[in-house]
Amino acid sequence: MPKHRFVTIKDIAKVLKISVSTVSRALRDTYDVNQETRTKVMEAAAQMNYKPNYNAIGLAKGSSHNIGIVIPFITNYYFSTVITGIQEVAFSKGYNIILFISNDSPERELSIIQDLSISNLDGLMVTISSDSDSCEHFQKIIDQGIPVVFFDRVANKIKTSKVMQDDFYGAIEAVEHLIENGYKKIAHIAGPKGLIFTERRLQGYLGTLKKNDLPIREEWIIHSGFSQVHGEEDTRQLLNLDERPDAIFAVNDRKAIGAMLVLKTNKIAIGKDFGVVGFTNDPMSTIISPALTTIAEPALEIGRKSCELLIKHILKKNFIFEEVIIPGRLIVRESTNRHFIA
């Protein structure tokens, strides 16, 4: 099993009896090269199955063609879909994506960033972990001149491009929908405090209640984690209240599903007596019964857009920051249907 030496531009140059720089220029479509020469080079390259050595290019140009993704998990619908979107555009533009999974732990996130030999990355896309209060490690990277774009869970203080779903308006739609269907005592099981999108969904919830002259009760707003178990716990807490709510707007589908499970064990008729709406449009929301009403997040678009933006930053040194907000859409299912019968 011999380790082949790969074809290099030198080989091409030798075969064609021209210089390596001409080959290099021809291959890269630089303008100051004879059309004829270029054609010859291209043909030779194709025929000899030439593949560029990115290590060499990276070394010479001071850039790899790699972009990093730092993400809490990939084992959920939203994140894995975002990554799919990222990968799609990265691949089409000749970039590799390198995956770093933080497990939603700020320490691990920090260690990833510090271990990172930045010289190996042209740019970075990140969703910060739930309670990464300090973001200076990202600032440091930006200061070193490597572009960073945040998506989904963005760091507030850092000035760079960000792409998010429309959390505020999504929350409004969700709560309006609940109100339209006659639910009046609407609780919100939220994400951890401090995260921008948690905050925006909360604001949308609050604003809509206010606008509709509905009571805002502090006990009906619970902050905790994003998991299904958190949703279950929050809901149990809600059901123990003297004044029980009659609907839940959950910060995401996982928590909404946790809520539904608890409601079901408590024999509360979801839809008829108690409304539930989530946020994500995880495929699970169609599997559970009753099917979950939710705000569909544009995960694929978020991934694509983030990647496009990052590549723009990589290409144009002083590309100005953009904050992109992509709308979601309400998907009405059974969990807010007063007439649903199991």
Add this chain to the structure above:
Amino acid sequence: MPKHRFVTIKDIAKVLKISVSTVSRALRDTYDVNQETRTKVMEAAAQMNYKPNYNAIGLAKGSSHNIGIVIPFITNYYFSTVITGIQEVAFSKGYNIILFISNDSPERELSIIQDLSISNLDGLMVTISSDSDSCEHFQKIIDQGIPVVFFDRVANKIKTSKVMQDDFYGAIEAVEHLIENGYKKIAHIAGPKGLIFTERRLQGYLGTLKKNDLPIREEWIIHSGFSQVHGEEDTRQLLNLDERPDAIFAVNDRKAIGAMLVLKTNKIAIGKDFGVVGFTNDPMSTIISPALTTIAEPALEIGRKSCELLIKHILKKNFIFEEVIIPGRLIVRESTNRHFIA
């Protein structure tokens, strides 16, 4: 926003007034370097926040520290969990993982492999796409001297390390469980023909029926894709038969869930009158009602093991191939419970 020059071994050498080669050796823990010198170098490196440039290392040593993953999708529980396992061990050993998503399309898979500048990868881990009948592109890569390990959907003809769950025994467990619970007319909704693991699960199913003197009917075995929709279609087909089965063993949970959905719309009492068992242990299997009995696949372990194996191959030129088979385990839930009441 000045683009910093990164600290190089040259800088360290200059500060310490020694040569670059000594620095290089000290950093890499090579033995022929004075203990004292090494300490000094290490300290200087840490203090100056030196980070190695992998492009340069790669170029000099003819290896990057990147390993590629080629996978059909990542938006499902099994694959995203495998990747999490891979990422975990890769990160701990200083390797980056580069993700390529084939969308389960043989053409795209081929284009990925061909576009791949192999010089940029130290190794490759792959799950082949559903109907990639030709695998020569992988053979070519192996011939070029870069290690490949297959996981989950492996290519039969290619001699290299492979890691899989125990499909055969898992299927036996699943079908035995069905039989123990009194289901006698057991159908199998399988994956596409030609994939090894599809075949193994089928063989487990067949063998168990035979062993228990149960009828094997060709109409009760349906090959199609892996999605929920495929599961629905297969099940409809089954229900249209003159002789209907009274249980389904599905090749995976997605198809099992599709089956359950169709059974539910047909008002067939899952558990009581009709048993269903899946394969994967996707979290969805606990969300659906009745909860799905399934064979839990060791996805995380598969990811970890594959990566360990690949790194061994990368490190030792002639590491001999291993085929690792990791057992799953039966998880009994409601969909095979005769006494389950919705």
Add this chain to the structure above:
DNA sequence: GTGAAAGCGCTAACAC
């Protein structure tokens, strides 16, 4: 044990 120097494959002045 350490240094000097060549070279990995490519790009980018700088000449012509």
Add this chain to the structure above:
DNA sequence: GTGTTAGCGCTTTCAC
């Protein structure tokens, strides 16, 4: 339009 050459940051003979 093309060739020459230096150098990107590192490893690795080969001397000493």
